[in-house]
Amino acid sequence: MNRLQGKYVLITGASQGLGFELAIAFARAGAAGIAIVARNKALLDVARVRIQEVAPIRVLAIAADVSQAQDIERVVATTLNEFGGRIDILVNNASTIGPSPMPFLLDYPLEDFRNVLNTNLIAPFLLIKKVLPAMIENGGSIINVTSDAGITGYPGWGAYGISKFGLEGLSQTWAAELEESNVRVNWVDPGNMNTAMHRAAEPLEDPTQWANPEDVTEIFVYLASDESKDVNGQRFHAQVEEELSQAA
Template sequence: MSRLQGKYALITGASQGLGLQMAIAYAREGAAGIAIMARGTNLLDKARSLVQTAAPAVKVLAIAADVSQPQDIERVVATTLNEFQGRLDVLINNASTIGPSPMPFLLDYPLEDFHTVLNTNLIAPFLLIKKVLPAMIEQGGSIINVTSDAGVTGYPGWGAYGISKFGLEGLSQTWAAELEDSPVRVNWVDPGNMNTAMHRAAEPEEDPSQWADPKDIVDIFVYLASDESKAVHGQRFEAQEADEFESATHEAA
């Protein structure tokens, strides 16, 4: 349980769901410092306590911020780098918003909500990568973007969320291509259907018990943050496809 020994990570959208489970897993795997951020302070404080309990020695930063706001991104990065003495090994762009629920068709989609979804799900990852790169470029690091099958296939009613994930797929590919000769690697992961608050809001008529528990799919995120994946760059993973994960692990070895 020490695959991330001594590493420092920043995880957005980490007050609940997948982001929280990633933070707990990173703490248990020996990370030296983990910055978790989300908008709601109550859930964020509870998340910080859970991560700290999982590994009392880890330094946990809980930063309340809204990634749809560029000034908040500036503050998050500055605070994280200051507390971690200028070092950052892992960035996970996990924060996301579904938009209005139930999700309207594009014809009826409110413009303000469309802007908010794209700012959160697409512009924020672009800005966060841009801001943390100077800290990563010397020592190397891992950037992991959380995508969706809605970013590969246009589903009716998934509106701005799906469009933002299409954009994130392209953003990930472009950053990966531009950083190919650097020590910073970029990969992106589709976690699949998960039992999270956001997914339940998106599909309230479905049975969430049929979806995966976020804690059961975090291993791919540990792997991509660890030195085991130093040779893995520019790849898209499906977290619930075990064969794909095992293949990537074998190739990196």
């Protein structure tokens, strides 16, 4: 119940889908405060109320576009100011799929390609860079959300897949460079989930065959907690870990 007691959390892409379910799970695990970030303020405000119904904790709802460097500056500054200079857990969850249906690379619009990379790859780089000074002082956990499209180049997955390839490399490099610190970096592939983004990416598939986001949160809670304080530089598949946990 109190696996995250005293921890302060920042989650991007947290107004719905996996990010929202992670905020709920972290609140249930006893987090002291959670900052949720997304572009849509109305959805964020609804999410904030729902999280506080689960646990009476401090929830910051910060409307921001993480593809914009100035918004990232504001998000980190606001969170540190409101949480007494503490960010113990950073979850880089925000992603964009790009144009839907997704075009082949030959037809991919340049501005859309840049926007996907800015959101899915550059934003995690900047967020980690900005939170590290506070994290190094107190220790912390960084969790990046990846995809199987980041290890296999699927036709038609264009900039999204390429951004996740980059995120995997970014995660490995940060983990190696922080090996001697109290900050750990791991990354999680949540698998196929029934989310708005995945439905847009594969509109002809049956989303009822995919996992619900709330069913894949356990590995994230583990990585956020002190139970994983010696785990660094590892890739996890949330649905496989969940199956192993149930089997045990």
